[in-house]
Amino acid sequence: MAFLEVNNLSKRFGGMLAVDRVSFQVARGEVVGLIGPNGAGKTTLFNLLTGFLSKDSGKVIFKERDITRIKPYQTTSMGFFRTFQLTASFAGMTVFENVKIATLSKTRGWESDRKTKESIELAGLQECENLVPGQLSHGDLKRLEVARALATSPELLLLDEPFSGLSISEIKSLSQVIKNLQARGITLVIIEHVLRELMPLADRVVVLNFGKKLAEGTPESIVRDEKVIEAYLGKRWNYAP
Amino acid sequence: MGSSGKRRKRRLILERLLGGGGRRGISLGILFAVLISVPFWAPNLWFVRIFIIGNLFSVFAISWNLLVGYTGQISFGHAFFFGGGAYCSVLLNKYLAVSPPLAIVLSGAMCGMSGLLLGYPCLRVRGVYLALMTWGFPLIFNGIVMYYGDIFGREMGISGYQGLSPSYSVNYYASFVLLALTFCLTLAIVNSRWGLIIRGVRDNEILAESVGIHVSRYKIGIFGLSGFIAGLAGAFYAHFLKSITPELLAVDMSILVIIMVIVGGLGSTIGPIFGALVVTFLNNYLLYISELRMMIYAVALIAILFLRPQGLLPWSPKVVFRSGK
Numbered sequence: 001m002a003f004l005e006v007n008n009l010s011k012r013f014g015g016m017l018a019v020d021r022v023s024f025q026v027a028r029g030e031v032v033g034l035i036g037p038n039g040a041g042k043t044t045l046f047n048l049l050t051g052f053l054s055k056d057s058g059k060v061i062f063k064e065r066d067i068t069r070i071k072p073y074q075t076t077s078m079g080f081f082r083t084f085q086l087t088a089s090f091a092g093m094t095v096f097e098n099v100k101i102a103t104l105s106k107t108r109g110w111e112s113d114r115k116t117k118e119s120i121e122l123a124g125l126q127e128c129e130n131l132v133p134g135q136l137s138h139g140d141l142k143r144l145e146v147a148r149a150l151a152t153s154p155e156l157l158l159l160d161e162p163f164s165g166l167s168i169s170e171i172k173s174l175s176q177v178i179k180n181l182q183a184r185g186i187t188l189v190i191i192e193h194v195l196r197e198l199m200p201l202a203d204r205v206v207v208l209n210f211g212k213k214l215a216e217g218t219p220e221s222i223v224r225d226e227k228v229i230e231a232y233l234g235k236r237w238n239y240a241p
Numbered sequence: 242m243g244s245s246g247k248r249r250k251r252r253l254i255l256e257r258l259l260g261g262g263g264r265r266g267i268s269l270g271i272l273f274a275v276l277i278s279v280p281f282w283a284p285n286l287w288f289v290r291i292f293i294i295g296n297l298f299s300v301f302a303i304s305w306n307l308l309v310g311y312t313g314q315i316s317f318g319h320a321f322f323f324g325g326g327a328y329c330s331v332l333l334n335k336y337l338a339v340s341p342p343l344a345i346v347l348s349g350a351m352c353g354m355s356g357l358l359l360g361y362p363c364l365r366v367r368g369v370y371l372a373l374m375t376w377g378f379p380l381i382f383n384g385i386v387m388y389y390g391d392i393f394g395r396e397m398g399i400s401g402y403q404g405l406s407p408s409y410s411v412n413y414y415a416s417f418v419l420l421a422l423t424f425c426l427t428l429a430i431v432n433s434r435w436g437l438i439i440r441g442v443r444d445n446e447i448l449a450e451s452v453g454i455h456v457s458r459y460k461i462g463i464f465g466l467s468g469f470i471a472g473l474a475g476a477f478y479a480h481f482l483k484s485i486t487p488e489l490l491a492v493d494m495s496i497l498v499i500i501m502v503i504v505g506g507l508g509s510t511i512g513p514i515f516g517a518l519v520v521t522f523l524n525n526y527l528l529y530i531s532e533l534r535m536m537i538y539a540v541a542l543i544a545i546l547f548l549r550p551q552g553l554l555p556w557s558p559k560v561v562f563r564s565g566k
Contacts (some may be wrong), residue, residue, distance in 0.1 A: 050451065076453030084451075089443035092508075093437075101441045104434055105453030112434075152452060 002061075003028040003187055004156060007056030011041075011048055018044045020211035026156075031188045033202035033219070035195065037232050041209040042191045043085060046158050050082045062156070078104045079150050082158035085191075087141040089133035094126050095120065095144060096129045102151035115151055123147035123177060126209070139170035146177055156187045165192040171197055195233075199223070205234065245561070254389035268554075269511055276417055280410045289409045295521035297478045299526030300423045302501040302513035304470035307427055310508035312463045314363065315371050319322050319361075319471055320380035322352045324489035326472030327479035328386070328393065334480070335402040336392075339479045340466075342405065349473035356468020360461035362431055379490040388486050392478060398486030405480045412481055419477060420514070429512055493535060500538050503545055506552025515554055 002025035006239050011150060019041045020115040046093060049060060051070040060068050073106040075081060080100075092097050099119050103112040120126060123146045136144065142162060149157055162178065163171045175197050183200070192198040199205075199219040203236060207214040207222060209231045211229050215222060222228055252461045262564035276296070283289045293342070326474050333339040340348065359378060366374055386393040393399065406412055430436055441449040442456050450456050497520065505516025520538070527534045545553065 036247070051450075052447070072447075072450040072453045073453055075451065082451060084448070087450045088445055090441050090448065092444045093440055097437055097440075101437050101449070102452040104438065137348070148452065 001218040002026060003030075005059075005061040006045075006049070007059040007061070009045070009048055009060065010043055010056045011053060012056050017211045019048060020204070022208065022211070022213050023217060024206050024213065026187060026189060027162065028155075028187055029182075029185055029205050031182055031190065031201055032114060033198045033205040034037055034191045034208065035193070035198070035205060035222075035232065036208035036214070038162065041211040042208055044211075046082055046160055046191065046209070049158065050080075050122065059172070064140075073185055076102070076152040076154070080156035081152045083145045083149055083162065084161055085160040087138070087145060089141060089144055091133055093094075094132055095125060095136070095147075098133065098144060099147045099151045102148045104218050106153055119147045119150035122150055122180065124173075135216075138165055139174070142166060142170070142174055143177070146174075146181075150181075154186060156189070157181065159188060159190045160194075161191055161193065163192055163197055175201060263502045265511070272491045272511060272514065273421075276420070279417075280413050288415055291521060291525050292518075293409070293413050293416045293481055294478070295518040296413075296420045297474045297481070298498070298501060298521050299514040299517040300474035300477075301419050301471050301498050302425050302505070302517040303427055303477075304431040304467045304474065305498045305506065306502045306509075307430070307470070308463055309501065310513075311431060311443060312439040312460065314460060314464065315368065315483055316375040316467075316495075317372045317499070318375040318378040318495050319467075320378075320490050320492070320494035321375075321382055322356065322471035323470045323475035323478070323498075324379060324485075324487070325355065325382055326352045326475030327380075327485050327489050328399075329472070330476030331399050331479050331485055332392070334398065341403050343560075345405075345476040345480065346471060348476035349469050352472025352475070357461055357465035359468075360464030363464060364457050364460060369442030376492075377496070379492075379495065383487055383490045386490065391458075396487060398484060398488075400484035402483070403480070404483045405477070416481075418448060418479060421457050421542060424510070424514065426470075431510060435459075496535075497538070500542050504553055506554050507550075509552060509554065511556055512552050516552070521552050 001018070004026040006025070007022045007023050009019055009023070010017065010021055022041075022045060024032075034045070036042055042222045044053065048055050051072045051074070054225075055068060059066065060070075062078060062080065066079075069107050070078065075088070090101065094118060098232070100112055100116040103115045103119075103159060107115050120129060125140065128140060133141060133144065144190055149159075159178075160164045166174060171194065178188065178190075178201060190198060190202070202219055204217065205219050206216045207225075207228050214231055215225045215228050223233065246483055251413065276292070279292045280289055288303050301319070301323055305316065307315050308316055308319075325346040326345075329351050330341070330344040333344040333347060334341055359375075363371055363374060363437070386394055404412075405415060430439075431548070438454055439476070441452070441454060441458055442459055446456055479489075501516040501520045503516070505514065506512030523538075524534060527537065
């Protein structure tokens with residue numbers, strides 16, 4: 001039985017099928033990349049999985065439980081968590097509080113403070129604990145998202161474009177943080193356009209195009225796939241692992 | 242964790258209370274020392290009377306601040322709870338002979354319940370639309386007051402019911418106790434996990450939802466709690482004045498509480514008390530130009546929002562709630 005199983009998931013926005021009978025599976029501990037051109041339905045798929053959008057049809061099974069009708073606030077207690085494409089934070093709260101609030105669904109009292117400290121350290125934000133998000137750089141905001149994600153003690157993390165808008169050195173250090181998450185046994189599904197960084201991280205890649213699954217396979221096979229090159233990568237993409 | 246954990250917790254709570262280099266704690270001490278001794282130094286009963294009204298408006302302002310300043314749910318119709326509490330308590334006393342203290346508590350409970358009920362449709366709308374929706378609530382009550390005039394007394398209002406006590410001191414201390422209880426309740430909520438959660442709802446609902454917070458439940462809960470507190474204040478106010486009119490449900494009343502909180506500082510714990518006392522005093526000292534009062538407040542409101550949106554107290558929180566975020 002797969003860790004996460006997505007079966008024939010569909011979502012229609014008016015006349016457009018944003019997600020069209022998409023199926024894939026994720027094994028425990030795996031890192032799956034989710035790629036595709038803009039508007040392919042990647043973020044919509046995340047919104048469907050986390051219950052921010054209702055599903056038109058299809059089924060989602062997580063840890064052998066049917067979570068097709070899950071509500072967003074139930075995701076953390078189920079053991080999964082998603083981040084947002086544009087960095088999101090609680091503007092009126094310190095970094096510490098921003099992370100602490102995410103621990104509350106699973107821990108109480110001093111246990112949540114301990115979990116908060118630990119998550120902040122893992123994301124490398126110790127220096128910024130008492131700052132508010134408005135005082136952080138873009139890279140630190142991304143780290144804040146990671147810290148918040150860790151605070152929910154997730155087994156499955158859905159990351160929506162973690163590298164967007166970061167400098168090369170920020171990307172390097174964030175990708176190290178992601179490797180550490182993987183080492184801690186967290187299963188990851190990552191939407192990303194920065195393929196040069198995603199491909200070495202991913203065990204498997206799923207490609208979406210116009211809401212449909214176009215291809216699925218190892219990073220090596222995906223970059224050689226004619227259909228994927230045609231729809232997304234472009235002829236001049238060369239990937240050297 | 243044991244005792245060291247407890248000690249740390251106590252220290253953290255103290256730190257929060259005394260934030261702003263202790264100024265906040267000291268001013269809190271001064272404020273309560275002043276308030277608790279009012280009947281001893283007040284030059285006349287008129288002065289005590291203003292302070293009683295000031296205390297009750299402080300409670301009203303705290304209830305609005307809890308909903309708007311901490312949870313980010315805008316209400317432009319809080320007069321619904323204040324006026325509603327007043328009418329409810331008066332009717333209970335006049336027609337069912339319920340004793341005033343019990344009537345006040347029952348009215349608070351009624352307002353709390355209607356807050357829970359009204360909180361439900363409010364889940365659907367945000368920002369400006371929520372402001373418009375809440376603005377309609379007291380208008381509905383006002384319509385009922387006008388239509389069922391035999392019971393509610395139309396424009397003339399209701400009088401001829403029991404007051405809480407003939408003694409100004411008793412009234413004063415009762416209002417002070419209500420204020421102190423409300424203040425402590427707010428402080429406890431704001432410094433607990435609840436406080437963190439409702440501020441999360443205020444700052445970013447979608448993110449709050451995704452970190453595992455049942456946003457609707459907390460929004461409705463705070464609507465109920467805010468209604469309960471405002472209802473208590475309104476009911477007490479009615480039994481103190483010994484006559485009520487539909488003015489308690491008027492738009493002016495909803496605006497007045499907003500002005501009080503803005504003057505003191507949105508999302509601060511002492512701010513609303515400070516603001517309510519200042520505005521109540523102005524209200525009474527400007528009686529001789531009563532037509533101009535609202536205009537003066539409105540100009541002051543615009544000036545404060547423009548120059549010092551965090552309120553007039555020097556230690557108000559730096560981060561100001563912005564709607565639509």
